Amino acid sequence: MKPSRVPSFILVLVLVFLYLPILLLVVNSFNAARYSSTWGGFTLKWYAALLERENRDLWEAARRTLAIAVSSSGVSMILGTLSACALHWYRSRLQQINHGILYLPIVIPDLLMGISLLLFFVALGVTLGTGTILIAHITFCASFVTVVVLGRLQGFDENVIAAARDLGASKWVIIRRIILPLLAPGIVAGGLLAFTLSVDDYVITFFVTGPGSTTLPLKIYSMVKHSKDLPVINAISTIFLVLTFLIVWLSQRLSEHQPNRDSP
Amino acid sequence: MHRRKNEILLTAPTLLWLAVFFVIPSFAMLLISFRPSNVYGGIEPGWSLQAWRALGDPDYPIILWRTVWLSLATTAVCLAIALPIAFLLGRMQGKWRGFLLMLVIVPFWTNFVIRVAAWRILLHPEGMLRQGLIHLGLIGQDTLLLYNEGAVLMVMVYTHLPFAILPLYAAAERFDYSLLEAARDLGASGFRAVMRIFVPGVSRGLLTAMALVLIPALGSYVIPDLVGGTSDEMIGNKIAQRTLGDRNLPQAATLSIALLVITLIPILVVFLINRKEQAESR
Numbered sequence: 326m327k328p329s330r331v332p333s334f335i336l337v338l339v340l341v342f343l344y345l346p347i348l349l350l351v352v353n354s355f356n357a358a359r360y361s362s363t364w365g366g367f368t369l370k371w372y373a374a375l376l377e378r379e380n381r382d383l384w385e386a387a388r389r390t391l392a393i394a395v396s397s398s399g400v401s402m403i404l405g406t407l408s409a410c411a412l413h414w415y416r417s418r419l420q421q422i423n424h425g426i427l428y429l430p431i432v433i434p435d436l437l438m439g440i441s442l443l444l445f446f447v448a449l450g451v452t453l454g455t456g457t458i459l460i461a462h463i464t465f466c467a468s469f470v471t472v473v474v475l476g477r478l479q480g481f482d483e484n485v486i487a488a489a490r491d492l493g494a495s496k497w498v499i500i501r502r503i504i505l506p507l508l509a510p511g512i513v514a515g516g517l518l519a520f521t522l523s524v525d526d527y528v529i530t531f532f533v534t535g536p537g538s539t540t541l542p543l544k545i546y547s548m549v550k551h552s553k554d555l556p557v558i559n560a561i562s563t564i565f566l567v568l569t570f571l572i573v574w575l576s577q578r579l580s581e582h583q584p585n586r587d588s589p
Numbered sequence: 590m591h592r593r594k595n596e597i598l599l600t601a602p603t604l605l606w607l608a609v610f611f612v613i614p615s616f617a618m619l620l621i622s623f624r625p626s627n628v629y630g631g632i633e634p635g636w637s638l639q640a641w642r643a644l645g646d647p648d649y650p651i652i653l654w655r656t657v658w659l660s661l662a663t664t665a666v667c668l669a670i671a672l673p674i675a676f677l678l679g680r681m682q683g684k685w686r687g688f689l690l691m692l693v694i695v696p697f698w699t700n701f702v703i704r705v706a707a708w709r710i711l712l713h714p715e716g717m718l719r720q721g722l723i724h725l726g727l728i729g730q731d732t733l734l735l736y737n738e739g740a741v742l743m744v745m746v747y748t749h750l751p752f753a754i755l756p757l758y759a760a761a762e763r764f765d766y767s768l769l770e771a772a773r774d775l776g777a778s779g780f781r782a783v784m785r786i787f788v789p790g791v792s793r794g795l796l797t798a799m800a801l802v803l804i805p806a807l808g809s810y811v812i813p814d815l816v817g818g819t820s821d822e823m824i825g826n827k828i829a830q831r832t833l834g835d836r837n838l839p840q841a842a843t844l845s846i847a848l849l850v851i852t853l854i855p856i857l858v859v860f861l862i863n864r865k866e867q868a869e870s871r
Contacts, residue, residue, distance in 0.1 A: 346747075440841060549710075
């Protein structure tokens, strides 16, 4: 029986569809012509434009995005690890509730999370800004870290803990010397996922941001919306793209390690 | 007793965080939807059904309906594209399978705003695609590729496609392809064999894919805002406008609750089907 060629044909079309806009974006970031309809020769001037004074707010936004991503992934790594351990080791009514509440932020549209947080902050009279963005990011990142760490825990050999306890290890020694090192790749992979989600987020940040607290996605969005400096957007997007690929590649490498393989 | 204390120590930090910043805000939204708004963009004390009555405005039902149909259309197109791809990848062996799967996923590592922006730039009136099509005589001088429902649908399919491919691939990977050969041997045509055996065989994957595309699609805001025109707005655009445009927060709250109720439908469907299957397998 000869397999049909139709699925392969569809796959090729889909790959073109998926890569075309991104490739054109990268190519155009080196295009000297202002509009992408013609090729005006190779240039690095759009990258150079990023360094100019008028684009200082882009760097300011990038710095803020990075600071928010680092702190929110740090906090959500702690929260997510704790709740993953709770979900894995206990089977009580409390954990059923915990499970439901942890999964909801992943399921519902992010728009709803953004608007409900905004209304909550407004009702309490909280000043919107970097602080409220940070709170919002921790809230959605914690759930994702929980899921990643929980996956790592599912391959966890409980006998190691029992053996350590039999040999007289205290609770803290077990946590520090056994549980944390074994979970570390999962925690780091979860943290990197949280980092990329935080850097990627537009919708939730858009709702809870205040005056003067622009992040990079917000900045890019407003530039795109007003069709301003499109070649500069191409350049900054290309840099963004390369950085994201590096981070995701790193997190893939980390989560590839099987729990049993690298256990001591 | 000791065990209970440990459980609470592990559970409390995250659960309390989510209670304060997720559960309570959701209820705050419900509460605010019954408050009157004032002209300064604030919320007045007292109770009012004003925001709920305004949902009956001719504008909102039209936009709610458009949100539902655009999301359903996105889901249908995504499933139609993902099904043959999952079929192909599931049948492949070894290295090629992993490589092609990676190739399908990689574009989605790109920042979401940048992916939508790339389409806006590609479809831009001064962009290569439109100028090229005009040059070839395929479209007229005044045809726009941007700011219409077709552009919104296409970019929505673009951004949601991996949510359809991944669960369907996971289901196809476990599918026994020799069943198809058996059907062919019994005289079924290739297409018929796929439709009658492969599609039911990956039904769980189809259900997951449906939910994973439909739910975020219903909450779309960025895509209709960047590539759609004013007549292609979805409920997300209205929520953003009521929030940051004319700042009528109770109205934003009622619209959000309407959106929440709509998104609960696919969530409930998946939940009920899963529970039924679990009950049957017992």
